[in-house]
Amino acid sequence: MTEERINDPKSAFNQQLSIINRQSKRGGLMRYVNWIVLIVLCVLFCLSPVVGFANDPTHTASITGSGSPNYLGGASSVYISGNYAYVSSSINNALTVFDISGIASGTITHKAAITGSGAPNYLDSASSVYVSGNYAYVASFRDDALTVFDISNIIAGGTTITHKAAITGSGAPNYLNGAFSVYVSGDYAYVASTSDNALTVFDISNIIAGGTTITHKAAITGIGAPNYLDSASSVYVSGDYAYVASTSDDALTVFDISGGTITLDGAITGSGAPNYLHVARSVYEVDGYAYVASYSDYALTVFHVPATAHIPTVTTQAVTLTPKPQQGGTEILRISVPPIPPRTASAGTQPGFRQYMMTKQMNTWLLGLEQVHSHQILRG
Secondary structure (H helix, E strand, C coil): CCCEECCCHHHHHHHHHHHHHHHCCCCCHHHHHHHHHHHHHHHHHHHHHHHCCCCCCCCCCCCCCCCCCCCCCCEEEEEEECCEEEEEECCCCEEEEEECCCHHHCCCEEEEEEECCCCCCCCCCEEEEEEECCEEEEEECCCCEEEEEECHHHHCCCCCCEEEEEEECCCCCCCCCCEEEEEEECCEEEEEECCCCEEEEEECHHHHCCCCCCEEEEEEECCCCCCCCCCEEEEEEECCEEEEEECCCCEEEEEECHHHCCEEEEEEECCCCCCCCCCEEEEEEECCEEEEEECCCCEEEEEECCCCCCCCECEECCCEEEEEEEECCEEEEEEEECCCCCCCCCCCECCCEEEEEEEEECCEEEEEEEEEECCECCEC
């Protein structure tokens, strides 16, 4: 296996040991000086998880508390807009706003909150929040609802959140049973519902214009092929496409949402290598790549979505990081790196991707090519 040394701040430990080995035959004062240096490096080596290095995240601020006033019991989702953080909480059935304008100095302060299961707020097991313009949109799992709150007073410096509108209902036509994720784009709100195994589109143009009406626009459902929406748990919208991760189908599905309709565009499934989609929980898309976090595969997988007039396929693309159990006391991290496919990739077997293995020995990471293999694309 070809090996390449990756720089590590603590590699000085190994270098110092080498110096001592070379000078051990000479004896004298320098031998003992170098042993002292080695002992100091050993202390730093042991303390490094505590001391940390320049790129480690550092704590800046936090705020806690179940019940009034913070209502963070079961905090489930956060959205940042301007100087405010909006948090939905599934146990406290709440939407809370925090002022983060002083975050650089380590300050988060409570600004406002609204709570309540059932009518009119429908915040029972609030699972997801999305902010767009003067409104906060909340999907609530147990209330089977999408609720809109007016936050214009908050934005203006006030402390009032006002109920604006709501739409509820499991099964046809709204398919909001187990509403779990909401995304807003333009005149539409997109909701993924785990119990109805559905993606539903709602017209919110009346809300944006100052009204109080949310209108059902379209929906698509289905367990297994071809829609793979069993326990749909996350939706992300980019342009004319909606990306949905489904936990029970171990799938990422892409839907064409142009014109307010929903049509299947492509899908990819599979637990374990190479797709690592077992209990796919969350999806995010940027620049033609869809990033999926999968709960039971302990993985982040990146999928390439070819940029064609019509997207026929979803292909596994960038990096999958999968920690494995230690073997013989050696830490192992496998990285699967497929080649970049053509932007007009077709269905079938794609070029093999390389799987590298990183091993940690004496606190130095070693990188080597482990194997090369290929995978199939599922055509939509």
